[in-house]
Every structure is written in C-alpha cells, then in structure tokens.
Amino acid sequence: MFFDSGSTLLRTLVVGVLAYVALVALLRLSGKRTLSKWNAFDLVVTVAFGSVLATSLLSRDTSLAQGVMSFAVLVGLQWCITRLSVRFPTVERWVKAEPRLLLVNGRVLEDALRRERVTETELRAAVRSQGFTAMEDIEAIVLETDGAFSVIRQHGSTVSALCDVKGHEATGQ
Template sequence: MRNIEWWWTAVSAIGAYLYLHLICRILGRKVLSQFNFFDFASAITIGALTTEVAIPTNEWKRAAVALGIFTALTLTLDYFIQKSPGLRSFVNSKPKMVIYKGQIDSQQLRKARLTLDELLTILRQKNVFHPGDVYCAILETDGQLSVLPKSDKMPLTLGDLNRKPPEKGMMNDVIKDGNIITENLRHAGYDDKWLQKKLREQGIQSIEEVFYAGVDGQGALYVSTRDRAGIESGNIYIQ
C-alpha cells in the first residue's frame, strides 16, 4: 500500500511540474527584477497552489482548478492592462520622479514609501554621492531607480569629441571547454589555422588548454584558459 502511495506522490509531483511549466509558458517570461509587488504576490500564490497539486491530498483537484482559474485571471488582467493605460497605472502605479534638478521631492518619496536614507543608499550604489549632481531620478514601477546625472557630471565620451570608434560587434564563441565551435568560427570569417596562430601568439599550444575563447567584430580574440592557479593564489581571490 505504501509503495502505491509513493508512486502516486511521484506521479503527482511530475504532473505538477509539467503543469507549472505549461503555465509559465502561457504567462510568458519576465525577469525577476522587473516584477512589481503584484507580480511577486502572484508568483508566490501560483507556487503555493502548485505545491497543493504536487502532494496527493483530498484537496489536490480543487487546488488544480484554483491554479487554472488563477492563471486565467492573470492572463485576462495582463490583456486589459496592455489595452488600458488607466488600468495599467492603477495596477502597476506610475513612475515617480523623486529628484528633479538636484532637488529631492519629499512628497514623492512619501508616496513611494521610500525613506531619505534608502534613497541616498541607492544613489551611492549607482556611484552618485551628491544628490545635487542628479538632474532627475525616477523610481520605476519595479522598484528600480533610474538616475540621469547633470550634463556637467556625465563622463566624457568619444561622441562628445565627434569621434566614433569602430564597433566591436557581438562576441562569437569559438571555443568552449576545449572544443572548437567550427560554425561560429566560419561565421566570423576565420578558420582553424587563424585560430591556432592567434592562440600561439598568446602562448597557448593546445586547444585543450582553453576553457573559453571568443572573437569580436574587429578580429580581437579573447581567451580564458583552464589554469586558475594564478587566480586562486593571487590577491583577487574571493572567499
């Protein structure tokens, strides 16, 4: 009898896993950092209902139905949020400008339930140590703070000097774990002889020594070898 119960538990867990996977595919993907409070609460509720389905109790059928209804409601709400700006503002709230032209807006801080110390901490994490250096700071709906420094506090770029550097383009992975990815190498416009030559220029005699290698749009080859002794014994080792 117990063996049957264990098998039924395993089947229920697998079914709940597949059910959850299907729901996640239906709801779509969203980065965790983009979650607002409602998204976070919905994810917790879906997880709790899935647990009820995974464990075979007398209520698992009701939990499965509730999970389906919750998914349908989430999809319906997402649809109307996309169609209605007013509903979107109500559900997700609006971004709040907490700093404008170097002045902190205490009223917006209170509306966002953000303390002054929390604001200053976030600014320091963005390498801003003086609120007066900020032209505007906007608290986004996902809780992230977007900061635009004043023009005289921005770092100088080549664009400011009317110079345009060559584009490096995307990195093409040409070696992973000691194996050459021939298709990517050909796509980048190079062959094995070119790769071997570039590796020898960096003192690497064997492909097997390479953990990862990639080439950018300018033909520059980045190589990371398997040997980590220098890192582990050096000052940059982190416990």
C-alpha cells in the first residue's frame, strides 16, 4: 500500500519527467493561443491535459507513447478549433462567449448584470482595481470573454473598441 516496488517508483519518475518535457514541448510548438486566457473551451482542454498527465504517471496500463499521443491529439484539436474560430465567426461564437456591456456612461445595465450573474459590488471592485475612484469617470465596463472586466474611462470621443460588445448600442455611438 505505501510502497509496491522500486521499479514502480522508477517508472513514475521516468514517465513523469518525459511526459512533462513532451507536454511543454507540444505547448510551445502549438503557439501562444494554447496558453492564453481561458474561455470554456480552454478550460476543458487544460483539465484534459491534467487527466492525461495523471493517467500517464500513475497507470501501468498507459504507456508513455500513449500519453504523448494524447497530448498531441489535445494540442492538435486546440489548434484546429482556434484556427477555425479565426476563419469562421460561427465557430468563434460556438467556442467563445460574447463580451457584454455592463455599465455605460455611469449607468448600470441591470438586465446585463442579471444575465451575467455579476453584482454592482463587483463592478465597483473592477473600477477600483483600475485606479478610479468615481463611477462617473467611467464610460463603460465590459465583461470580457475570459471573465475579466475591462474598464474604459470617459474621453468624450467615439468608443470604437465597443463595436463587437453585446449591448454596445446602449452607448449611443
């Protein structure tokens, strides 16, 4: 129970090191997008990486080659989906959530908050974290696709960065 054999520990050590090196190499080869901020799809792939690594390390029935092949399949699928999402907006909408406007011109959009399950307290925290002290100084707050808040201060000019944000028509620009 506490110790099976030296060969079991040696296998775990060797497979662990080699699987780790293979995973890092595959992630580096796949590009920055694989390691970007997470959306739901990225989270699933990351959890799957962890599962494959654990299985490769601890299961005698899974060879190192199977583990590395599993990593390669996941990285390949991630690459294909991100490539398709860049080329086809329908795929992007399927994989990623839309950014949503939560506050515009100092006015909280209550329906948007409810839909996104965000509180006004969280909005104020996002404003403070960006160094602002007054909600009136804020043109807009956007809940981004990765769950982060973007706080945009008032400039008095057109806010063209909001054109792809759900609810941007509330800005009147």
